[in-house]
Amino acid sequence: MDDPVGIQAIPPLGRDGGRAEPYLTGDVAAAPYGSTLPRLRDHLVRLSCRVMAGLWRAMGLRHAAGMLRHYAGGTGLPYRADAASLMAVPAAQEAVAEQLARWRAEALQRWAEEGRGEKIYRADSGWRSLVIDRAASLDWWLALRGLSYRLAGTAHVGSDGTVTVDHRFQVHKSWNFDHGEAEYGIPFSPFARLHEAGIAREYEVIGEVDGLSFTRPVPGAAAGRRAADPAPTVRSPSHPS
Incomplete structure (x- = not known):
């Protein structure tokens, strides 16, 4: 791809602190599939997964239901999450706003150092961890709990x-059950065994929203009024994952 302004050769804004890959330590099963x-x-536990997924769906917990059903389905294929919906979770909103504010500050610093004029800079947060609060979204907490x-x-x-x-906003999760963990008093080990027994399968959760745009005017243009940074808007139809 042509790069007439040479921006590919310049380090991106906001890259410090991010990972090159989305994977986290421990994102694998205790034993192979x-x-x-x-x-x-094991078959009874797998049946309980399907029943629970149906109950969650009936309760309106569609993301959690879909991911548990996909695990029990055993295909191991990537699962496309609704990243646009995930962006509405408070923890995600805060993380996005923090990165955008950082990019803006770094862009203005470079712009001032380079003599102003019109400038274009690459921006890339790298992969970062995000923890979902159960009280903020039970559905997404049950579905993912944490993600990159x-x-x-x-x-x-x-x-x-x-x-x-x-x-664009991207998400990733290596979806599995960890031996030794539990929630609501229910141990995860029996569910982790389903992967090891070959009757359910771990998978990758992926998702992306493209066409996002964020604009802030020159500092001080609002006569000293400091408003909170708005959420990014979608300039073109999003592609929920």
Whole structure:
């Protein structure tokens, strides 16, 4: 791809602190898929997953239901999460707002150091961890609890200092049950065994929203009034994952 302004050769805004890959330590099963023979109890646990997924769906917990059903389905194929919906979770909103504010500050600093004028900078948060609060969204907490997210795009600084960031929001999760963990008093080990017995399968959760845009005017343009940074808007139809 042509790069007439050479922005690919310049380190991106906001990259410090982010990971190159979305994977986290421990994102693998205790034993390989299908490494042990299934027992009658394993089949009963798998049946309980399907029943629970149906109950969650009836309760309106559609994201949690879909991911549990996908695990019990055993295909191991990637699962596309509704990243646009996930962006509405308070923890995600705060993380996105923090990164956008950082990009804007770094873009304005470079812009001032480089003699102002119109400038374009790459921006990339790298992969970062995000923890979902159960009280904020029971559905997404049951579905993911935690995940990795990334923002990437370009920041355009106008000659007057107005910053416009065009970007996308990506999510990733290695979906599994960890031996030794539990929630609501229910141990995860029997569910983790389903993968090892080959009757359910871990998978990758992926998702992306593209066409996001964030604009802030030159500092001081609002006569000293400091408003909170708005949430990014979608300039074109999003692609829920």
